[in-house]
Amino acid sequence: IGFDLEEKKVDLPESHSSFLCSEEGRDITLEFVKQYFGLYDGVDRSGLINAYHDTAVFSLTTAYNTPPTPQNTTRLNDYLSHNRNLKRVNGHNRREELIKKGKTEISEFLCTLPRTQHDPASFTLDLSIFNAKLMLIFSLTGVFKEPDVKGEPHRHFYRKFVLLLSDAGVAIVNDMMHVTNATQNQIKNCFVAVPLPVAAVPPKPPVAA
């Protein structure tokens, strides 16, 4: 006879590629993602200037998901010098400098990052706030590769956008980006599937736990 304190086996809820808090917001968000990453993956990113509001802000963080070893030499150097990781950057001035401000500074900065090719089939998209007449907030993750960089590194990214919505169109006011190396499992599974699973996913109401 034992005791009843043994923890019952609990597992994680199944992952879904997308959560959309509003059906109405889905089409605007998907169209934005398509246009934005179309330009981002292009030879010249300067057209992205039109996606940003005059007062927009952007910041980038990066971290190794596993410590780099002599065997795994994929470095994040192109991102590290702009890393606004508040765990490491302490000075007020440096923290302030690392926020890119305004559409011109942001688009010019994005042009300096390595050229990319994103895999739309790897994307996850979570639309968390939608107000049809004002704004929306969504988060996007996925895999891209850098075709011009030696060894063609694959990266995992997470992007969070705050967009203003008006009759004049859509404008980014806040943009946050996190980059790390893709895992072996991600590398094996990317650039093979037919895009785009997110578009096929019907919006779901939140579940009651």
Added chain:
Amino acid sequence: MNKSQRDKNDLACQAADEFCKLYYECMDKTRHLINKLYLDSGLMVYNGTGVSGKDNIQKFIAELPATSHTISSLDAQPISEFAVGQQSTLTILIAGNVRIADRKPAYFVQDFTVTVHDSKWRIVSDCFRLQEPMT
């Protein structure tokens, strides 16, 4: 950039640092209190599953396997007044490793939208994603 915007950026950094410590300590050790960090109408999105309402969120989190988070990266910005008016609201982005039950640690990224309510910071919404392939 004017002085007042700079002050707001400083405040966002301070609040985010404190929030990050509190949230993951609560998540890892005192989950029964985590509803206090959310707005009544808060939304949590966990690997694509949406849970709305702070009490539902607490129940959902209580049923997750035990976790231990190690934070590697933190960033924060005040959200534009054009989007939120005078309602002080922050966007926070956090990344690190999480050990879930007895699995190997996995990398995660989580973002939060946090606003002031009854003179406390509270979560409006958050999205959590483990680094895993979607197939």
